[in-house]
Amino acid sequence: MKIHAYTSFSFSYLNRARVLAKTLRRHHPDWVIWAVITDQHPPGFEFDLSIENFDRVITAEMLFGEDTNSWLFKHDIVEACTAVKGRALQYIMADPTAAKVVYFDPDIAVFNQMTEVIDLLDNYSIVLTPHQLDPEPATHHQAIRDNEITSLDYGVFNLGFIAVNQSHEAHRFAQWWADRLFDLCHDRLDIGIFVDQKWCNLVPCFFDDVKVLRDPGYNVASWNLSQRTMLYDEAGQAQINGRPLRFYHFTKLGPIGDTMTRRYAQNNAEIYELWWWYRQEVLSATDPLIPEGWWYYGTFDNGVKIIKSMRVLYRDRRDLQMAFKDPFETGLETYFNWLKLQ
Amino acid sequence: MNVLLKKISFHKSGKPRRWLLRLIFKKNLTVRPFSRKLAYKKNGMIRPRFRAFTRKIEATSPEVISANQFIREEEAILKTLLPLESIVHTWRSKSDPSKLFTKSELQKEINKALDGTHSGIIVSVSNDNYRRVTGGVQLCIEHEEVQAKTNGFTYLQIHPWHALPRLGHICEEPDTIINLVINGNDLGCSRMSTLISVVHGFDEARIEIVIHHMLGHLPEQITELIQASRRESCLFWLHDFFSICPSYTLQRNKLSYCGAPAVDSNSCELCVFGKERVSHSLRMESFFRSNHIKIISPSEVTAKFWLSKSNLIFESLVVIPHVSLKFLPRASISKIVNPEPIRIAYLGAPVRHKGWTVFADLVAEFAESDYQFIVMSQKSPEIDFVDWTNVTVTANEPNAMSESVSNNQVDLVLHWPTWPETFSFTTFEALAGAAYVITNPGSGNVAAAVQETGRGIILDDEEALFEFFRSNAARKLAEGRREENSTTEVIQNRSRMSFDSLN
Numbered sequence: 001m002k003i004h005a006y007t008s009f010s011f012s013y014l015n016r017a018r019v020l021a022k023t024l025r026r027h028h029p030d031w032v033i034w035a036v037i038t039d040q041h042p043p044g045f046e047f048d049l050s051i052e053n054f055d056r057v058i059t060a061e062m063l064f065g066e067d068t069n070s071w072l073f074k075h076d077i078v079e080a081c082t083a084v085k086g087r088a089l090q091y092i093m094a095d096p097t098a099a100k101v102v103y104f105d106p107d108i109a110v111f112n113q114m115t116e117v118i119d120l121l122d123n124y125s126i127v128l129t130p131h132q133l134d135p136e137p138a139t140h141h142q143a144i145r146d147n148e149i150t151s152l153d154y155g156v157f158n159l160g161f162i163a164v165n166q167s168h169e170a171h172r173f174a175q176w177w178a179d180r181l182f183d184l185c186h187d188r189l190d191i192g193i194f195v196d197q198k199w200c201n202l203v204p205c206f207f208d209d210v211k212v213l214r215d216p217g218y219n220v221a222s223w224n225l226s227q228r229t230m231l232y233d234e235a236g237q238a239q240i241n242g243r244p245l246r247f248y249h250f251t252k253l254g255p256i257g258d259t260m261t262r263r264y265a266q267n268n269a270e271i272y273e274l275w276w277w278y279r280q281e282v283l284s285a286t287d288p289l290i291p292e293g294w295w296y297y298g299t300f301d302n303g304v305k306i307i308k309s310m311r312v313l314y315r316d317r318r319d320l321q322m323a324f325k326d327p328f329e330t331g332l333e334t335y336f337n338w339l340k341l342q
Numbered sequence: 343m344n345v346l347l348k349k350i351s352f353h354k355s356g357k358p359r360r361w362l363l364r365l366i367f368k369k370n371l372t373v374r375p376f377s378r379k380l381a382y383k384k385n386g387m388i389r390p391r392f393r394a395f396t397r398k399i400e401a402t403s404p405e406v407i408s409a410n411q412f413i414r415e416e417e418a419i420l421k422t423l424l425p426l427e428s429i430v431h432t433w434r435s436k437s438d439p440s441k442l443f444t445k446s447e448l449q450k451e452i453n454k455a456l457d458g459t460h461s462g463i464i465v466s467v468s469n470d471n472y473r474r475v476t477g478g479v480q481l482c483i484e485h486e487e488v489q490a491k492t493n494g495f496t497y498l499q500i501h502p503w504h505a506l507p508r509l510g511h512i513c514e515e516p517d518t519i520i521n522l523v524i525n526g527n528d529l530g531c532s533r534m535s536t537l538i539s540v541v542h543g544f545d546e547a548r549i550e551i552v553i554h555h556m557l558g559h560l561p562e563q564i565t566e567l568i569q570a571s572r573r574e575s576c577l578f579w580l581h582d583f584f585s586i587c588p589s590y591t592l593q594r595n596k597l598s599y600c601g602a603p604a605v606d607s608n609s610c611e612l613c614v615f616g617k618e619r620v621s622h623s624l625r626m627e628s629f630f631r632s633n634h635i636k637i638i639s640p641s642e643v644t645a646k647f648w649l650s651k652s653n654l655i656f657e658s659l660v661v662i663p664h665v666s667l668k669f670l671p672r673a674s675i676s677k678i679v680n681p682e683p684i685r686i687a688y689l690g691a692p693v694r695h696k697g698w699t700v701f702a703d704l705v706a707e708f709a710e711s712d713y714q715f716i717v718m719s720q721k722s723p724e725i726d727f728v729d730w731t732n733v734t735v736t737a738n739e740p741n742a743m744s745e746s747v748s749n750n751q752v753d754l755v756l757h758w759p760t761w762p763e764t765f766s767f768t769t770f771e772a773l774a775g776a777a778y779v780i781t782n783p784g785s786g787n788v789a790a791a792v793q794e795t796g797r798g799i800i801l802d803d804e805e806a807l808f809e810f811f812r813s814n815a816a817r818k819l820a821e822g823r824r825e826e827n828s829t830t831e832v833i834q835n836r837s838r839m840s841f842d843s844l845n
Contacts, residue, residue: 111608111611111612112608232594232600232603232607232608232609234601234603235603235604235607236600236601236603236604236607236608236609236610237603237607237608237609238608238609238612245608262413262414262417266414267414267416269416269597269598270598272414272416272417272420273416273420273594273595273597273598273612273613274612275420276420276423276595276614277611277612277613280425
């Protein structure tokens with residue numbers, strides 16, 4: 001029996017996923033690492049498992065069969081890559097060698113062994129990491145807005161990470177999560193949902209044996225830097241508030257990430273060093289054959305970009321779903337043509 | 343003028359005055375574009391002249407900080423940091439020399455220099471031309487060259503044509519091109535293999551290999567050179583920690599002291615030098631295993647640190663300080679000179695790992711106080727509220743800095759390195775100039791020298807340093823120095839470098 005880990009991405013995030021897999025492999029060479037890919041490779045590029053740190057691949061087609069295109073069309077790239085997480089979890093849990101299953105977002109890098117959290121799964125069915133572990137001081141209005149209020153909006157647990165065992169309760173969770181994500185994994189703050197994440201506010205209410213991991217070394221990110229400080233100990237191990245840094249969530253690589261990091265890391269130079277390292281790693285893991293922003297399901301089959309309103313219309317209209325089984329198709333009697341006539 | 347400007351710009355509390363804030367910032371407290379252009383370089387680094395101002399604003403006006411996205415110094419340094427191999431690529435872009443000596447040509451040139459020398463040749467391995475580059479190691483080599491002449495040796499210094507920020511890699515150049523400097527004169531260039539075969543051909547001359555630095559060299563070829571010399575051993579100076587890590591001052595990402603942890607630590611994993619350090623360590627291990635290395639450490643504290651961090655095999659280890667000081671009673675007690683104000687100096691190049699930024703912060707904090715700040719260096723620092731004295735130390739004027747310290751009646755020298763310095767000429771120049779030294783516990787031989795001589799103070803951290811100046815303690819220490827200086831004089835002796843070890 002082994003520990004299985006998975007991540008979910010499109011090819012434009014392959015560079016980040018490679019950094020995750022490389023760092024995970026370094027600390028856990030015996031883990032089985034899965035790539036859940038909701039995409040088709042761009043022309044000229046081939047995803048060759050023999051040269052990757054991934055062991056196995058799951059595609060959306062493997063999870064949704066002939067309904068894949070119809071189902072995928074209802075989602076933008078973020079929604080799609082998060083919506084597959086539920087069924088992928090069930091798929092991996094069904095593997096007879098999987099003792100425990102851990103999910104990581106592709107923009108995470110692992111820096112020390114995850115053994116402690118794996119051991120927790122001997123006593124708990126589900127392990128979740130909250131965005132924040134400590135309240136912001138009452139006078140820090142901006143931090144309250146950026147961190148606490150955002151958590152209330154987007155979900156208190158960060159679903160860049162979740163770990164489960166093979167208990168009945170874990171299977172019950174996986175089934176519920178997969179069901180919700182199949183129908184309702186959307187970025188719809190107006191109706192109180194945010195992709196796969198906000199659903200998990202309900203996890204401690206619906207399921208037993210849930211461990212809310214309050215260790216500052218896990219899931220360190222800009223949204224909790226206001227309360228976490230990184231230092232190295234004498235042996236050179238990265239420490240967060242005195243605990244080993246297990247993994248860092250490099251959310252929003254680019255100007256937005258820089259802004260939030262600058263705001264909350266302040267003069268914690270080690271955090272800037274960490275980002276410098278990550279940028280270099282992502283750069284060296286980037287394949288020039290993958291066009292920037294590539295997502296096969298981002299366009300109709302004639303290359304015309306699909307805008308969000310086209311997806312929303314399709315997912316809201318059962319009649320359109322019935323009439324056009326493959327909405328990516330173009331030509332006569334297609335959703336594309338129907339849209340043109342409206 | 344600068345003090346006046348400061349007075350009209352800041353309240354006594356240190357808070358910037360309203361007019362200054364309005365000049366720099368918009369009503370919403372975001373910085374005006376022209377102010378940003380004025381204060382920051384294109385690469386995001388704050389201009390040194392504005393450092394004091396921005397520090398004041400950072401320290402006293404959090405509302406301004408939260409409204410702006412100021413790039414902090416650490417982030418700005420990292421913005422300019424390139425991956426090691428990108429730096430190598432840039433450095434190696436220099437074309438090869440047009441002329442390389444053949445074996446017979448090189449043999450002839452060296453023989454020419456050998457005329458009149460009886461004792462043999464010192465082949466000194468280093469990373470740059472000590473005649474053209476200023477620095478502590480370069481001064482040591484220059485001094486050693488003088489000693490060679492005195493002792494009847496020809497001094498042949500070699501350094502790589504392509505300067506590199508790491509060891510050479512066999513795959514990029516299997517036979518290093520070297521510059522040769524003989525008895526202080528540029529000789530020309532050859533392949534390392536050419537020199538090895540020339541050295542191999544010297545049947546009678548005594549050849550001693552002295553390694554001052556291996557940056558840019560192939561350790562495998564230096565082993566061949568040692569073997570060609572037919573000496574069983576070579577001398578290896580611990581001028582820094584290059585034998586442990588390519589980041590020879592042990593600065594992680596050129597930003598913070600790392601303490602040389604294990605190669606597989608997070609610290610190394612996340613460092614620009616980390617990947618290179620893996621092969622670097624293996625090659626150094628092999629080099630030390632293949633040769634009989636006689637280590638020379640310029641200080642006890644360096645020897646101790648090196649032994650604790652390195653598993654390299656060596657034949658012997660001796661400590662030879664470059665300079666030793668004697669504090670003797672003056673023949674006649676001189677009058678206590680109590681010039682006002684207390685004089686605080688920074689000596690040498692304004693670089694972060696020597697504590698320049700800490701000195702600049704100190705200036706920013708105490709410019710208005712009773713302290714006078716002086717910088718003694720080759721180039722004028724771009725910073726307000728300090729007096730600058732132009733000082734250049736050369737082999738001809740080795741005491742230029744200590745004399746300047748003495749002439750300017752410097753009380754306290756702030757030397758706050760971010761790494762354990764192996765010797766620190768600065769410290770000895772300060773002490774020889776009768777100043778006291780302020781440093782931190784991690785400064786290696788700086789702290790050791792302060793402790794041994796009792797001339798100065800070791801403060802735990804920057805907070806303690808600022809408190810030391812805020813309180814009366816700095817004044818008391820300076821007054822103690824003045825009193826002692828009236829009764830004691832300092833005599834300095836320089837070592838003979840490798841000749842103190844060669845039989």
